[in-house]
Amino acid sequence: MAMISQLLASTLRLSTPLIFAAMGGMLSERSGVINIALEGLMLMGALGAAVGTVATHSPWLGLLIGMGAGLAMAFIYALLVIPFRANQIVAGMAINMLALGLTPFLCKMLYGVTGSTPQISYPEQFHSAPLYLAWIVVGLCWYLMKFTPAGLWLGFAGEHPEALEAAGIPANRIRWLAVLASGVLAGAGGATLSTFLSSSFARNMAAGRGFMALAALIFGKWRPIPAALACVLFGFADAAQIQLQGVKFRGAEVPVQFIQILPYLVTILVLAGFVGRARAPKALGKHFSTANERE
């Protein structure tokens, strides 16, 4: 029984960074911009939050700085893919690589140690706040997409940017805002890695969680609440895998690798239409230029 409640608690904790990042990814992708850079944005957020918390002794200020770091990286991404019309996949991969290299580099610059920040003391860490915050963000995203004109515009920017433009709303401006917001949210997700799930920044600490958030987003068919629930499901797989590590069953170790690959396998099945059908926003990944830019 204790094991089950422990498993549930750790499921909720582990799904928190995924939820933030998946909501960020949702905003960006629904507006028509593929966001493979989530992983890199999270890394920046994780470093920013750890540095901020070490400097200010407040995880809340740390979170703010982490969100700022995600925002800064997302700005570069948006600049490349919106006005400069870079390929979104290529630019996203480049952002990930840059973040992976830049974070240990900055650590060494700031603290003289390779790849990690000083430990954040227990009272300065987050204990449960991000858990609630994540679900508040989900609620806000749901409300935004369902009941506000801004959500409608966002959806149109990703489905029929021409129609949005014809209605007098600049599609690319909506995409800019959506990508920047995704940087803030993925940054917050990263912040929970270094100040909530652990007590310092470590090299490559996102460890594929940005891609897992992307998988959850697709599994949830690009909708806020199903995507958040997919994050919980993947968080559960992660928690189970951690609890089963080294556990013997009838004398043999349980191969946790099969649990680890499960989220990715089910996402492929969904994408292939074997389990429901995931339909991406129509203009996802397509550059949009206004009539006079096309001249």
Place this chain on the structure above:
Amino acid sequence: MRRLAQSFLAVAFGLALGLSATWIAGENPWEVLKILARGAFGSRENIGMTLFYTTPLIFTGLSVAVAFQAGLFNVGAEGQLNLGALAAAAIGALLPGLGWPMAPLLASLAALAAGTVWGAIPGWLRARRGSHEVIVTIMLNFVAVGLSTYVALYVLKNPESQNPETRPIGLAYMIPRLGVFGDAPVSAALPLALLVAAIVWVFLRRTALGYELRAVGQSEPAARAAGIDATKMRILAMAIAGGLAGLVGVAEVLGNAGKFKVEFSPQYGFIGIAVALLGRNEPIGIVAAALLFGALHQGTRELDFSTEHITSEVSLVFQGLIILAVSAEPVTNWFRSKPRINTDEL
């Protein structure tokens, strides 16, 4: 010619920005550049290490390029090369009695086959089920890592090591090293990579099948109208791409480690994307770009030892910046076309 100039511009931009970062960190950028060059080309052994890193990048660069030529984006080279290496190591571990030259030949074919299968899956899913190959290949990378870790830990575990790796393969499996580079593990895989690059060029430019493959990449409706089976060509392109990435297993397992080590690849698959882009998806350009990234990778290792403020991860910063510069290529066009007439004002 203009595209060549743009590639050079992107490299120059990436290096300049990366070096400014090292300057901010408190290093003399000129010194950093010298250490980079010395690390990559300073001695026979260093040149050897550069070529050692170049070899897998030629394979992954070609892999990404062949998919690109068919209008597909293979982000899955990392998974394909992991399974290729695992397959080569598995043959070696399961058939220890095999002699030369059957042993390396069979293991190489296994690497090729494993990569081909792992590439054909997203190709099939894209062509038949419409699933976006980018997302599928990213997901398959994680699946490949999970599967190969499982095999290395539970099925073919090396009993003499604490590391997650497979049992060593027999000496008969190893391909010869090029002796001129001292202890650097440059093997016959390097000439193989160059040969494969030439074959890919002939395939794409001088065969009907290669022409059809490129036609699908240029314009699918036009290709279909010309009677080309675009579905088949897509699957074929991804299968070839996977096979090419799988050949990294030959360089790593048969030419270097003699076994499959979990996480042996310092992201060869992802760097392959940069190599293909910089090399303009042409085999000759890819060989040159692979050499550049190989030199960068080896050179930054030296930076780790010889400077106070810089870690070897800075190579990722350089690589990321170069890819950003390549990807933002429309920038140059954007600047060029700036003085245009705004139709609104007419």
